[in-house]
Amino acid sequence: MFFVTELKGEIILSNSSFCVYQIRQHFPILDQMINEHPLIYLDNAATTQKPQAMVDAIAAYYLRDNANVHRGSHHLSLRATAAFEGVRETVKTFINAKNTKEIIWTKGTTEGINLLANVLSKGLKAGDEVIISALEHHANIVPWQMLVESLGIVLKIIPLTLQQDLDLKSYQKLLSAKTKIVSVTHISNALGVINPIKEIIKLAHQVGAQVIIDGAQAVGHLIVDVKDLDCDYYVFSGHKLFSPTGVGVLYGKQHLLEALPPWQGGGEMIKTVSFEKSTFNQLPFKFEAGTPNIAGIIGMGAAIDFIRVFNRQDLIDHEQSLLTFTEKALLELPAITVFYEGGVKSGALSFAVKGEHPSDIAMLLDAQGIAVRSGMHCAMPLMAELNCKGTVRVSFSIYNTHEEAERFIEALKKILEMLE
Template sequence: MSQQLDIDQIRAQYPILTRKIDGHDLIYLDNAATSQTPRCVVQTIEDMYYMHKANVHRGVHTISQEATDRVEATREKVRDYINAGSTQEVIFTRGTTEAINLVASTFGDMLYNGDEIIVTAMEHHSNIVPWQLIGRRKRVRLRVVPVSDRGECDLDAYEDLFTDSTRFVALAHVSNVLGTVNPVKEMIAIAHRHGVPVLIDGAQAMPHMRVDVKDLDCDFYAFSSHKMYGPTGVGVLYGKRHWLNTMAPYQGGGEMIGNVTFEHTTFADLPFKFEAGTPDYVDVAAFGAAIDYIKELGMENIAAHEHELLEEATRELLEIPGMRIFGTQSGKGAVISFLVGDISSYDMGLLLDKLGIAVRTGHHCAQPLMQRYGVQGMVRASFAVYNTLDEVHRFTAAVKRVAGMF
C-alpha cells in the first residue's frame, strides 16, 4: 500500500463504506460506473444550498455574485488541472455523454453525405450512438479501429482507415471495460497529419491519471465529475477555441445570448455560448472541491495505490480455475473485467452482492466490444483510492467461493 496515503483516514471521509449488505461489510468495486463522494465535497453542496443559493451571472446582488464566483473559480480549477489555454475553452455540461453529444450535434452540422468518422471497437455507447444519429441525418459512415485479443488498438489499421473522406476521430482515452490506456497522443498526431480533429472520451482517464490537453494536442476532451469523487450531473467539455468559435450553439435559451429580437439573435462569447439556461451551479462548485481533494491526495499517489490493488487482484483471480480476464495490456487502468467458466456475469454479480461486494455486470454499455470477444457480458471490478488490499483479498476469495458453487 502506498506510504503516501493514509487509507484509514481517507475511508473516514466516506460514510457509505461503513454500510453492511446482507450482514457483510460493503466492498464497493463499481468505481468505473461512479465513485463515492467524500464529506468535504458533500459539505460544499450543503454550504451552497444553505448560504449561497442564487442564480448565477444574472444578478448584481451579493449572493448571486458569490454563486457566480464559485462557478467561475471551478472553471479556472478545471482549466489549470487539464492545462487548457483559457477558461473560454472549458464548457460545463451534465456529463461526458452530453459533452460528446454537444460536439456530435454541432460539429456534425458541418459534415456532408459520404463523410467518415473513425472510432474504436472499445468505445462506450456514448461515443458511438451520437455519431450514428448524425450519420442517419447526413449519411455519415463510421469506420472502426479493430482491437486485439489483449485489448489494444491496431495502430497500423487505424492509420489505414484514413481516407480523403475522413472528417473526425472520436476515441476513448481509457476503456471502461478493458482498462486499456490508448496511445492517444500518438493517435491524435496521426489524425492531425491527415488534417482531422480528434475528440477524446476521458471519462475513465481523469480519475486515475494526469491529463494535459496541450501536451495531447486534442481538439476536444470530455469527462465527468461523478467519476472523480464529485457530484453527479456535472461534466466538462474542453475544446480548442478555434473549433468552439466555428461551431453553432448546441441549445438556445437564456445566458447563451448576446442580443435577442424577434428577427435575430446574436450569441454570447465563449464559453457561455454553449451553456444555455441556469447551470447546476451548486454541483459545479462541489466539483471544484473534488478537484481540490484529488490534488491534495496527489494523483501520483492515487495511481500507485490503485495499481497495487489491480496487480494483487489480477494475481489472485488468475489462480481460480476457468478464470478469463479481458484486457491484459501492461500498464492498464484499475479495472478488471472477467468471467469464470460458464458462469454468467449476472449470476456472479448477484451472488457477490449477497456477500457485500458491489461489482458491475453485463455489457457495460459496450455491446460491440462484447461481440468482439464473443460474450454476452462480463463482471467488472474497478478500484478507487479508498479501496484496500484487504478488500481485494476478500473479493477474490468471494469469487472463488461463488465459482465453487457451479
C-alpha cells in the same frame, strides 16, 4: 518519515503521505454493512463515491449562497457566481487547459459528445468519415450513428488486436483526407485498456482531422494534460471523479470552439435577442443555454480540490497495485478468463467465469457485501467482438484497500467452490 493516522481508535503508521485509511475517512458511505458484511465497493467505473468535503460544499451553497449565477447584482448572486466561475479555473488547472474559455459545462460525457456531434455535423457532408474504435461506450457510438442516418457520413471502426487493445496499423489505414473526426476513449470502461491517445491524436492531425477524447474513465485515474495530449476536445463526467451526477466538462481548443455554431438556444448563450435576429455570447457561455447545475459544479470544484491535496502519482500507484494483485490472483483460478490479460490497464478489470452468467456472479458477490458490475457495460459491439454475453467488472478507486482486494478474491473462490 512516518505519517500517523487514527482509524476507529487504531493507530496506523504509513511511510508515504498517501494513506488509504486516511482517505477512507473522507468517504462516510464506505463505513456500512451490506448483507452483514462490511461494504466493499468495486463499481467505481460506474460511479465513484463522494467525499464529505464535496457534500459539505453543496450544502453550504444551498444554505448560504443560493442564487442564480451571472444575472443578479445582489450579494448572493455575486457570491454564487464567484464560487461557480472559480470552479472553471479549478478545472482549467486540473486538466491544464490554456484558459477558462475552453471549459464548457455539460451534464456529463454523454452530453459532451452529443453536443460535439451536433455542432460539428454542421460542417460535415455525406461521404465524410468519422473514426471511432471497437472499445467505445455507447455514448461514443450512437451520436455518430445518428449522423450516418441524418447526413450520410461514414463511420469507421478501429478494430482490436488479438490482445484486445486497439490495432494501430489498421487505424493508420483507415485515416485519409476523407477523415474529418476521430473520436476515441482514453480508457475503455469495459476492459480498462489505456489507449495510446497521443499517437492516435498525432496521426489524425496529419490528415487534418479533429480529435475528441472520451475521458470519462481517465480523469479519475490518470493525470490528464490536454495541452500535452494536443487533443481538440476532451469530455468527461463529474460523477466518475468524486463529484455529483449531472455535471461534466467539455474541453475544446479556444479557436475551434469559437469557430463552431452554438448548440442549444436560450438564456445565457445570447448577447442580444430581437424577433428578427439573435447574436451569441462569447465563450464559454455560447454553449451554456439556461440555468446551469450550479450546486453540482460547486460540488465538482470541491471534489477536485479534495484530490489535489494528494500526490496524484501516489493515488495512481495505489490503484495499479490493486489491479496487479487482483489480476494475478484471478489468473490462478482455472475457471476464470481475464480480458485484456496482462495488458496495462487502469481502473477496471473484466473477467468471465466458465459456464456462469456474469449477473449470477455479481449477485453472489453482493450477498457477501461486494459491489461489482456485470453485463455489457454499455459496450454491446465490444461484447459481440469478444464473443461474450457480458463480463464481471471490478473497478478500483483511491479508497479501496488491499484487504478489500483479498476479500474479493476469497469471496469469489467461495462462490466458485459452491458452483462446482
